[in-house]
Amino acid sequence: MVLIADSGSTKTDWNTLNTTDVLQNVQTIGFNPMYQESDDIYTELEKSLLPQLKEKAPSAIYFYGAGCSSPERNKRVSDALARLFPQSDIHVDHDLLSAARAVCGHKPGIACILGTGSNTCLYDGNKIIDNVPSLGFLLGDEGSGAYLGKLLLRAYFYRELPEELAKSLKNTYQLSKDTFLDTLYSAEVPSRYVATFAKFMHDKRKHPVIKEMIFENFELFFDRHVVKYDGHDELPVNFVGSIAYYFSDILKTAAKKYGLRVGTIIQSPSEGLIKYHQELLQKSGAPNNE
Structure with missing residues (x-):
């Protein structure tokens, strides 16, 4: 046992x-x-x-x-x-x-974590043999819920969102610059707070602007991480985490652009x-x- x-x-x-x-x-x-x-x-x-x-x-x-x-x-x-x-x-x-x-x-493949944060590795069926570093919330985490939140919040505060989306986001979270920054900088784990806005994006994922943001998030992830691994065009690319699981349709579309073969996608x-x-x-x- x-x-x-x-x-x-x-x-x-x-x-x-x-x-x-x-x-x-x-x-x-x-x-x-x-x-x-x-x-x-x-x-x-x-x-x-x-x-x-x-x-x-x-x-x-x-x-x-x-x-x-x-x-x-x-x-x-x-x-x-x-x-x-x-x-x-x-x-x-x-x-x-x-x-x-x-x-x-017990088989070789590329494994990816896409949750609040992100990480990847090349796996030989027993151990990790390569890892493109994530660099965390401040410098990296492309593909993650936190990065999705950053894309949305930048667009909102820089007045780049369509009016109906901006109003919906403001009403849903009672969002203002001061309250957002106060919460962000007092949060015990800032990335976890920013990642909560991924739920709004999931609810609005059929809107073309939101859909494009989600697609951009996955493009950056594949560009900066997955395609750096030897054999990325042959090995299955597998995913763990809520972002991969709940946005799997857009994730698969982005992967297809890079000629990647998506394998398993699980939440946990x-x-x-x-x-x-x-x-x-x-x-x-x-x-x-x-």
Whole structure:
């Protein structure tokens, strides 16, 4: 039996599974070693995870998390887990690897995260072999919900939106420059706030101006990231995240322009990640109770 964790900054999904079944699914708060020390992670896990688990001794733990992008950060998580599960084999990796394993499985491909933020990688069926950096909210995140929000808000405040769209946006969010900037600069995670405006774009996605913005967002994403990978014109390009999922029709149209072959599009990596690890267990010949 193994324990799989898919952790964002807000929540973590924990699944215990054997070769054929998911034995238990629980949730805790999210963890990010960019902002949390090992002791803090351990304390929270002891309080919120351990009491929920029926199986206290998984043979292995696979933790995929936001912020798990360096050996030092990963060690903060693995040290906390090792204190709780001293007999378990512990693996800590970036959430980009969980996305790749969820959508590509054991086959090569290009994996893309399109949610609040964006990221991509070239995956060989086991590990990430190339990554065009995202650069985050301030300098990058093309293709993401935050970038969609930026395109919309710039057009609104620069008076470039058609009148009916501008009025609808203003009425929906009670939007003014001062209230927007106050909220933006006081937000704990500014990108998450800006990304909330993607919902308006989804509601209005059939309007030609909004549709063009969404298409531009995906064009920039493919231009600056996906086409940089060797084999992009042959390998399937797969997606995880709400923006890819809810704007999939326009995403596929943009991909066609670049001659890309769209593969899997899923909102959350959990189902694909469970399948990946069950296949690993089956290949290893692990008994169903281990």
